Amino acid sequence: MSELPRREPVRAVVIGGSMAGMLATAAVKDHVDAVEIVEAHNLPEGPEPRAGVPQAIHIHVLQTGGAEAIETLLPGSIALLLAAGGHRIPVTTNMVICSPEGWYRRWQRSTHYVIAASRDLTDFVVREQVLKDPRVRVRTHTRVVGLLGDSRHVTGVRVRAGDGPEDELRADLVIDASGRSTRTPQWLVRLGVGGITQDEIDSGLAYASRIYRAPVPTDNWPMIGVQADPRLPQPGNAGAILPIEGDRWHVSLMGAPGGQPTRDADAFEPFARTLRHPVLADLLAHAEPLTDVSITHSTTNRRYYYEKLTRWPEGFVALGDSAAVFNPVYAQGISVAAQGAVALRELLSHGLATGLARRAQRAIARPIDSAWALATGQDVHFPTTQGKGPTVTDRLLRRYVSRLSRTATGSFHAATALTDVLALQTPPTTLAKPSLLLTALLGPLRPPLDRPPFTPAERDLLKSAVKPEQLKA
Incomplete structure (x- = not known):
């Protein structure tokens, strides 16, 4: 009896040990024989900073x-994150948020949640899994x-370790998860794939962050935020306090x-204290700073429209920050990835199968579409923004969303729709449903x-840590 031909193992290569790279690996590992992650830096063994992640x-x-997507890919990860000290914050039940239209109510009927933890801890939990x-x-x-390959089919990657010679790494599937520093546009052009279009919208926002020892226990403590109002003449600034593991507050302040x-x-x-409300400054006055202040200016929105190309090579996919x-x-990057x-x-x-990469790139674009509309739909309205200004349609949409947001300060129906x-x-298109248009027309049902x-x-x-006169604000 003749032997059956031996099947060649199916291999995948993931470019980047980023969060997107780990999630991409989680997505493919059950469908291939081996996955190799190519990472330019070292990967920490614990919840420690990873090189190349300024954000x-x-x-x-x-x-x-995003949390539900991670749980789909790596069941039990959210429970591990919470067990390690992360916080599950019901929306808007455990949030103290000042929107441009006023303070959101803390509705007791929670429909959504966010998971709050340091990025290092979140990375570690996913990476370990x-x-x-x-x-x-x-x-x-x-x-x-x-x-490696040509315009029709990518067959692997060329790699270099340190200052050594180049080597070839063959693969049936290559996923670019290298992040903001992606070289995919240049690589594709070298293979003969041109016509790549992109958008770049930069509000000029800068981030300053530091970690504090919280003056109160952080279990069940709310997320606190003051959002920027692009309608005001001064530079847009904002800030937030996020409870994280170890009874600490992670604080970020932003300014244009x-x-x-x-x-x-x-x-x-x-x-x-220069934000639209001084609540963050009042609380920080009684918290203990644990770190220096860190700054970043990497806040540009950038998107490559790979899904619109008439040709896309088999065996290649761009995911996460490599695509947008x-x-x-707006806290969207990890969730979109x-x-x-x-x-x-x-x-x-x-x-x-044939055509998988093209279908995958189009499927990856769908969550990008929603996040892009949300982020750029806000950023185009700041006077400091470069790359694109608001169109007439943008201004009309902004007026409607602003009215809906004001309604959400006193309407559970409007608040839930926005939170969805x-x-x-x-998708953002659900905000145009007739029932919601009527809700926005009627306005908030409760006083501000x-x-x-x-x-x-x-x-x-707070009375044990903050002076009573500061709570009158």
Whole structure:
């Protein structure tokens, strides 16, 4: 009896050990024989800073849509994150948020949540789950310098470890998850794939962040935020306090050109007092700073429209920040990458068939569409924004969303509809439903709040750390 021909193992290469890279690996590892992650830096063994992630020093939340996507890819990960000290914050039940239209109410009927933790901890929990799979290997201190193949089919990558010679790494599927520094546009042009279009919208926002020892226990403590109002003549500034593991507050302050925060630790809390409400400054006055102030200016929205190309090579996919990056103030990046990874996994369940890469790139674009509309739909209205200004349609949409947001301060129906979209669970087009248009027309059903909506229990906790006169704000 003749032997059956031996099947060649199916291999995948993931460019980048980023969060998107780990999620991409989680998406493909059950559908291939081996996955190799090529990472330019070292990967930490614990919840520690990872090189090449400047945004990790700023606050991060997982939206409901992103948390559910991670749970789909890596069941039990959210429970592990919470067990390690992360917080599950019901929306808007455990939020004290000042929107441009006023304070949101803390509705007791919670429909969504966010997961709050340091980026280092979130990275570690996901990374540990992925790397324990024996099919996954990491090649550190190695850079991808190009793609193998041609305009029809990518067959692997060219890599270089340190200053050594180039080597070839063959693969049936290559996923670019290298992030903001992606070289995919240049690599594709070298293969003969041209016509790539992109958008770039930069509000000029700068981030300043530091971590504090919280003056109160952080279990069940709310997320607190003051949002920028693009309608005001001064530079848009904003800030938030996020409870994270270890009874700490992670604090980020943001400012546009003409009003940007600095690295000066003595200026951090005074800058917080320049926001539209001083609640953050009042609270920070009684918290203990644990770190210096960190700054980043990497807040540009950038998108590559790979899904619109008439030709797309087999065997290649771009995911996460390699396809689109967003102003981090909207907390969308990880969630969009996770949803894109889920879409890739669903397509892979049918095998590495012809046309898979093109279908995957189009599926990955769908959550990008929603996040892009939310981020750029806000940023185009700041006077400091470069790359694109608001059109007549943008201004009309802004007026409608502003009215809906004002309605949401006193309407559970409007608040839930907005949260559905912000949580990346429904597309922004759902905000145009007739029932919601009527809700916005009627306006808020309750009077506006005139101060931060802390609960009596929270105010009792604060009285031990914050002077009573400061709670009158």
